[in-house]
Amino acid sequence: MTTHDDYLRGVLKGDRRGIARAITLVESTRPDHRELAQRLLVELTPHAGKARRVGVSGVPGVGKSTFIEALGTSLTARGHRVAVLAVDPSSKRSGGSILGDKTRMARLSADRNAFIRPSPTAGTLGGVATATREAMVVVEAAGYDIVLVETVGVGQSETAVADMVDTFLLLTLARTGDQLQGIKKGVLELADVIAVNKADGEHEQAARKAASELAGALRLLRSSTPVLTCSGMTGAGLEELWIQVVRHQEGVDLAAKRSRQQVEWTWALVRDRLLARLGEKAAPIAPAIERQVLDGALTPSLAADRILEAFLPERETPSG
């Protein structure tokens, strides 16, 4: 049986197998594992926090794997240690699109200064995001000084990733017509740096034009988010892009941003767990109450009180 000290030593030694085992532990939902994981995280935390944390987002097909492989190898070539984590609540880990999948980043996964971990499969976004945040503590304590967190450009996972990184990078593609139309507005607000990817060969001109249009549109929105072009395939623009990432981090109060993220994360966990427990407690009475609402015997407001009464020992609900 692996003890607390084994996990701790494995991670601090920076040994890949030890890191992988510790991440498996923090991803586990078994109560005894959770307890061991939290003890481990408390001890690892003082060793963590020294990495640059960068989120990488973009719709499927934008070229994230190729991009991360190219950026990651250029960073390890400059002496960095790069960890790639992922948040993809839909991942099944058996075929299909699994973020952070090693087979999609063959060069980087063979690089001894890189560590790639696919998205945990815990199910809910909250669960997956929590496991990834905890994995970030593990890889940082193990000495990785750059953490790239990949996410799919769909659903709420981008917000979850933006909440755990210092800089959120949005990859997009050149499109004809209105550049903003193809990008969800909320995601634009999350982005600290935007890059029009696949700016190579015959696409290069279109990518440049798209980037300048997008920059113009952002200026109208009073945003100063830098917009660049790059190519994961040729490596063009990656150096300038990394300069912008570093510049962004130098321009914000990182300590304050991370403190805010920790507190927000705490409350997000409270909400998640409260809802989960409420769901468990309410499960036996829920069908009957729902039926009464549908029959008109209960108003939704009274029904909500009934459900909360099953959860709270005494009537402490804020409503009426």
Ligand SMILES: Nc1nc2c(ncn2[C@@H]2O[C@H](COP(=O)(O)OP(=O)(O)OP(=O)(O)O)[C@@H](O)[C@H]2O)c(=O)[nH]1
């Ligand atoms: N021309 C060009 N093609 C690229 C570039 N990057 C990726 N591609 C191609 O675009 C397709 C998708 O690239 P992937 O790197 O797998 O990325 P993705 O589709 O975002 O996929 P996931 O990482 O699975 O989300 C592949 O056919 C790549 O060969 C690039 O910089 N230039």
